[in-house]
Amino acid sequence: xxxxxxxxxxxxxxxxxxxxxxxxxxxxxxxxxxxxxxxxxxxxxxxxxxxxxxxxxxxxxxxxxxxxxxxxxxxxxxxxxxxxxxxxxxxxxxxxxxxxxxxxxxxxxxxxxxxxxxxxxxxxxxxxxxxxxxxxxxxxxxxxxxxxxxxxxxxxxxxxxxxxxxxxxxxxxxxxxxxxxxxxxxxxxxxxxxxxxxxxxxxxxxxxxxxxxxxxxxxxxxxxxxxxxxxxxxxxxxxxxxxxxxxxxxxxxxxxxxxxxxxxxxxxxxxxxxxxxxxxxxxxxxxxxxxxxxxxxxxxxxxxxxxxxxxxxx
Amino acid sequence: xxxxxxxxxxxxxxxxxxxxxxxxxxxxxxxxxxxxxxxxxxxxxxxxxxxxxxxxxxxxxxxxxxxxxxxxxxxxxxxxxxxxxxxxxxxxxxxxxxxxxxxxxxxxxxxxxxxxxxxxxxxxxxxxxxxxxxxxxxxxxxxxxxxxxxxxxxxxxxxxxxxxxxxxxxxxxxxxxxxxxxxxxxxxxxxxxxxxxxxxxxxxxxxxxxxxxxxxxxxxxxxxxxxxxxxxxxxxxxxxxxxxxxxxxxxxxxxxxxxxxxxxxxxxxxxxxxxxxxxxxxxxxxxxxxxxxxxxxxxxxxxxxxxxxxxxxx
Numbered sequence: 001x002x003x004x005x006x007x008x009x010x011x012x013x014x015x016x017x018x019x020x021x022x023x024x025x026x027x028x029x030x031x032x033x034x035x036x037x038x039x040x041x042x043x044x045x046x047x048x049x050x051x052x053x054x055x056x057x058x059x060x061x062x063x064x065x066x067x068x069x070x071x072x073x074x075x076x077x078x079x080x081x082x083x084x085x086x087x088x089x090x091x092x093x094x095x096x097x098x099x100x101x102x103x104x105x106x107x108x109x110x111x112x113x114x115x116x117x118x119x120x121x122x123x124x125x126x127x128x129x130x131x132x133x134x135x136x137x138x139x140x141x142x143x144x145x146x147x148x149x150x151x152x153x154x155x156x157x158x159x160x161x162x163x164x165x166x167x168x169x170x171x172x173x174x175x176x177x178x179x180x181x182x183x184x185x186x187x188x189x190x191x192x193x194x195x196x197x198x199x200x201x202x203x204x205x206x207x208x209x210x211x212x213x214x215x216x217x218x219x220x221x222x223x224x225x226x227x228x229x230x231x232x233x234x235x236x237x238x239x240x241x242x243x244x245x246x247x248x249x250x251x252x253x254x255x256x257x258x259x260x261x262x263x264x265x266x267x268x269x270x271x272x273x274x275x276x277x278x279x280x281x282x283x284x285x286x287x288x289x290x291x292x293x294x295x296x297x298x299x300x301x302x303x304x305x306x307x308x309x310x311x312x313x314x
Numbered sequence: 315x316x317x318x319x320x321x322x323x324x325x326x327x328x329x330x331x332x333x334x335x336x337x338x339x340x341x342x343x344x345x346x347x348x349x350x351x352x353x354x355x356x357x358x359x360x361x362x363x364x365x366x367x368x369x370x371x372x373x374x375x376x377x378x379x380x381x382x383x384x385x386x387x388x389x390x391x392x393x394x395x396x397x398x399x400x401x402x403x404x405x406x407x408x409x410x411x412x413x414x415x416x417x418x419x420x421x422x423x424x425x426x427x428x429x430x431x432x433x434x435x436x437x438x439x440x441x442x443x444x445x446x447x448x449x450x451x452x453x454x455x456x457x458x459x460x461x462x463x464x465x466x467x468x469x470x471x472x473x474x475x476x477x478x479x480x481x482x483x484x485x486x487x488x489x490x491x492x493x494x495x496x497x498x499x500x501x502x503x504x505x506x507x508x509x510x511x512x513x514x515x516x517x518x519x520x521x522x523x524x525x526x527x528x529x530x531x532x533x534x535x536x537x538x539x540x541x542x543x544x545x546x547x548x549x550x551x552x553x554x555x556x557x558x559x560x561x562x563x564x565x566x567x568x569x570x571x572x573x574x575x576x577x578x579x580x581x582x583x584x585x586x587x588x589x590x591x592x593x594x595x596x597x598x599x600x601x602x603x604x605x606x607x608x609x610x611x612x613x614x615x616x617x618x619x620x621x622x623x624x625x626x627x628x
Contacts, residue, residue, distance in 0.1 A: 281393060
């Protein structure tokens with residue numbers, strides 16, 4: 001009998017869930033609108049009532065959930081600005097009660113790191129960091145083969161490390177956070193905020209509401225301002241990763257998400273900038289990898305990985 | 315029969331060693347000049363020939379060594395600019411051969427963190443970071459009760475995280491590293507490099523070769539420029555610790571070394587600056603502690619702690 005884990009990725013807009021086996025095969029996947037539900041209980045109950053999930057219930061050994069600000073230690077979601085419910089949500093307790101099965105939760109970026117280690121491009125690594133370049137910049141830190149949760153469950157907030165003094169205003173209320181430069185939102189901001197002589201003549205700027213994907217598309221076509229933005233983004237990221245190496249000395253940073261998909265050229269530039277700024281003892285040791293789960297549902301796989309991964313240290 | 319560990323702290327100027335028991339009592343301590351010896355073998359042999367060490371040899375269960383750039387994984391010292399021997403030194407192999415006992419090595423900052431956890435002011439913590447404020451700024455990172463070594467043994471180089479773009483030139487060849495501001499050397503540099511209207515009238519500046527201790531002494535006496543330097547140092551450190559919290563979410567930063575001894579006022583200012591710059595989810599959670607091993611030989615205790623601490627994850 002095949003053991004399956006239900007992996008759930010709760011996002012501000014969509015909640016995606018699927019059934020995953022021990023080698024990371026995804027058997028079923030479905031997406032629902034998070035805000036459609038009045039309470040978290042309703043959302044979890046609706047997933048359980050999905051006929052495909054009910055059909056496989058006998059094979060389920062647990063539920064792993066990745067959610068914004070999901071806390072592994074308390075099993076709750078706290079202060080998640082993108083979710084429709086703002087109180088503390090006892091997600092683990094709710095889910096265990098609905099399914100009568102063990103549940104583990106963490107934030108989406110941590111789940112992505114576990115997914116990469118169990119099923120993705122970091123299966124050979126025990127020390128690495130995943131950098132998720134989506135709307136924001138998320139990070140999941142693996143040290144000696146275990147996820148770093150920190151004393152409160154919230155470790156690995158690399159997107160909110162400030163890289164420019166008095167820099168761009170961040171949604172967190174501070175200034176100069178890495179994610180205001182390096183994320184889909186950050187790249188889009190650069191269209192307006194990066195001053196350059198090429199800006200006024202760029203076809204990119206003429207688009208109505210250009211986004212980060214447009215930047216990479218126009219850079220591919222040779223638009224000088226778009227190329228400048230790509231270079232600037234790679235520089236900001238590579239420069240930051242050089243400093244971040246001083247924390248856990250990872251063997252690799254694994255990039256994931258829309259911006260990471262920008263291509264080989266972006267990856268090469270990030271690596272160059274990182275090496276140029278690297279402390280001597282770390283030079284030529286740290287790889288930049290691109291996630292191999294890009295086309296798969298990494299968040300669902302990562303959430304499921306929590307159940308399959310035997311935690312030794314926590 | 316009492317089990318003892320020989321703890322050795324190898325520094326550029328002095329090498330200090332002592333006999334330590336399982337509760338951190340130091341039975342014997344001695345200091346020798348590192349540069350007096352032609353080879354590392356000579357130095358280790360000399361320690362073994364110390365009559366006090368020979369007398370206790372039967373009680374020894376191992377040797378722990380903290381050394382600049384000491385690598386836990388390879389057992390070697392690599393690229394240590396302050397030591398008289400510049401090739402790769404096979405310190406663990408040399409020591410095991412001389413003593414015929416197991417030896418473990420790491421760098422001095424990592425050893426200090428283990429010492430704090432086993433014998434010092436972090437015995438109640440599983441997630442913390444020690445910041446050693448000596449000539450440079452060293453750090454040792456504990457995550458889930460284990461030292462973070464990283465993929466190559468060199469994790470925890472917080473002193474070389476850059477905090478000012480294009481800032482002070484650092485011995486590492488880069489600019490703006492935290493230790494160029496926050497360390498005994500950094501504080502001394504501020505006497506010349508911190509521009510202030512109070513500088514020209516400060517009695518501190520009139521001293522021939524004033525050092526960091528002078529800065530703290532003059533600040534205590536009310537010298538406005540010295541107070542400004544203390545505030546500036548606390549600001550740079552507190553500000554950086556706010557960002558460093560985003561790595562491992564430690565329960566505390568434990569400060570150690572001469573600058574940390576500057577008093578309650580310095581500690582309070584560091585805490586204030588950290589809180590002012592902290593990401594909301596970490597606010598009012600992270601403590602600033604001062605090492606309780608300040609008056610003891612923390613480096614020797616820390617080196618010995620490596621042997622007493624059962625490593626689970628490496």
